[in-house]
Amino acid sequence: MTPAAHALAAIEVLTAIGERRAPAGQALKDWGASHRFAGSGDRARIASLTYDALRQRASIAWRMNADTPRALVLGALAFTRGLSVDEIAASFSGAAHAPEPPTEAERAAIAGASLDGAPAHVRGDYPEWLDGQLADVFGEERAEEGAALAARAPLDLRVNALKGDRDKALEQLSHLGAQATPLSPLGLRVPLTSDGRGPPVQAEPAHLKGLVEVQDEGSQLASLIAAAASGEQVVDFCAGAGGKTLALAAQMAGRGQIYAYDSDIRRMAPLHDRASRAGVKNLQIRTPRGKQDVLDDLEHRADLVFIDAPCTGAGTWRRNPDAKWRMRPGALEVRMAEQDAALDGGARLVKSGGRLVYVTCSLLDAENGKRVAAFLDRRPDFALVPAPEAAIAAGLPGLSRFAAGPGHFLFSPRRSGTDGFFVSVLRRA
Template sequence: MRLPGRISAAIEVLSEIETRHRPASEALKDWGLSHRFAGSGDRAAIGDIVYDALRKRASIAWRMGSETPRALALGAVVYGWGEDPKKLNQLFSDDRHAPDFLSESECERLESISLQEAPDMVRADAPEWAAEALTSRFGEAFAEEGAALAERPPLDLRVNTLKAGRDKVAGQLARLGAEKTRFSPIGLRLAATAGARRQVNVTAEEAYRRGRVEVQDEASQLVALMAATAKQEVAGAGGQVLDFCAGGGGKTLAFSAALENRGQVFAFDADRQRLAPIYERLKRAGARNVQVRQPGEGTLADLEGRMDLVLVDAPCSGSGTWRRRPDAKWRMRPEALAERAAEQDLILAEAARYVRPGGLLAYVTCSLFTEENGERIAAFRAAHADFSPLDPAPLWRAVTGAEPPRWAAADSITLTPASTDTDGFFLAVLSRAG
């Protein structure tokens, strides 16, 4: 397929997403299954158009004067990929799979309308309700933060120090363009590029198959390293760690490596299906100090009041990862925040039972909303007077060797695409009185 056919396909997928309110990943998968002639490169390029259109839906719609699937797809390849509207029409004339020719009005908008006069909400590429939530967190910087959330994300890898050092793995992946991450001392990054991207299948690389790297955003690496550093200060090199919402085990694996296979890491998740991938990942990583606890009555009873560190990577809106799942920000509704907040309060209260006196409770979300972050910590502390927050600045310096980023506070730290060039993550570490 050539670019015109790929644009037509992207319009078709965007129409499916809009009319049936489907996740983009599902709509793209179904399109591929029903169009077997499309190669892997075609499917990847179509996905790039779809996701770029969704990332910048608000700003494209404002510039185009329309938010139809056609307007979004054309805006993605012109505004984002740098395609020339007039050349597109030439390409369309030579391709029977092309969409209709660009109209004079479309060409004029594609060539001349900029975002200089656009409202902040448009420049932030956020729904109105989310713009309000971001403003309450970032003030006048919300448009900058929102716009950064609408850019393409890089692909970050965490080097598994149980098996290799970062320099060695960087050399093995140099041909892919892997560079060392800015802050994480164990991270590698494949930078985002514009246009139809070159396909990189990291899982096919020897370094991945041998367990030397895992896919993990730099921010996720950093919050795990900061929590592990805080744990070391209260329990030394080993100790007992409970990953209370372990999911597929990304942070469990990071803790196992940070503890150098010493001590004990317990991985638990209330959702058995989310926990399922962890076993193969543990085997590949060579993690021997991890014990997986399946959900069930009394599963964690023997751990109450014994843990040096309990990590709560709480289910959340995922707003900090909108670069990777841009359709989520248009599907989500504000009332979902209240539902998530209630769930987060329950999880925090349950997790606190396992922290020993003098131990730590680390609360993490991949959200940028105060309702899911600072407000949850405030509510927890109001009900648990024996927990007090740690200053994250020393932890950040110990892990990164750099000064704390823009959104660091005395009791928590927030990482964002605009401030740290990572996904959006929140971390608060609380100490239980001895």
């Protein structure tokens, strides 16, 4: 397929997303199923262009004076990929499998593109109804924070200390141009191609043998701040597919016991194979069994309960850009209720003197500091651990510069170059 055909396909996918309100991933899958002539490389390029258009949908629409799929693709090519209007016109020929040439209005919009006078939610590429939420956290810098969330995300890997160290991983992945991440001592960052795609690292021997796992640096930092130690009893209360479970297990060096639990058994399915590949031997997976309490034997026994709470994912918009446009106020209220339930459910497992670590991949205070404050009102036997103290305990004192309030950390693409993560460490009296 030609670049023009990729652009035409991206327009078709964006049309399907708008008409069916389908997630981008599903719309791309459906397009591929009905266009089987497209190879894996073609599908990847179409997906990359589609996501580029969605990341900056609001600012592209402002500059193009239109929010149509065609305008979004034209804007992504011009504003994200830096193509001139003449370069775009060279492939937008109107021939078979190519979009129609740019109109005079489209040429003028690209040539005179400007965000002067645009409101914060347009400059930051996020839904207008979230402007107040982000203003509460970032104030006058919310547009800049939003714009960083609308950029392409890097490809980060975590070195599994059970299988080797970072030097070993750097050597094995040197052909990919892998470099050490600036904040996580276990992180690697692999460069993306010019169209935003990463190499197939899951096919690399280093991944197949469990030396590295795909994990954003911010997610790595959240796990490291928890400071799981050898010999401890650790519960990952919202384990999901187990990315942070494996990170915590590696910190424990095979000693002690880590329990993985999630209220949805389907989310945990990949963890079994992932744990085997990673060489984790001290893991127990507790799956839901109807009304049975499968964690009752752990009540008041855990040194550490790690809660990676269900959230809106407002810190991961770089990777899931369509999620921000599909998000509705009602979804935030549902997540807040789930977060309160997770905190209460995990707290009963923490022993006297033990730690409760609350994490979200959100930047909204309604899901973060306000949930912790409400929990502390309900449970006065817990108290915040000051962020500098938690950073020192994790062996990463430099992370204290990301403190947000007395006992919280807040990471974001603009501040830390990572996905957006909130982390709070609490200790039971």
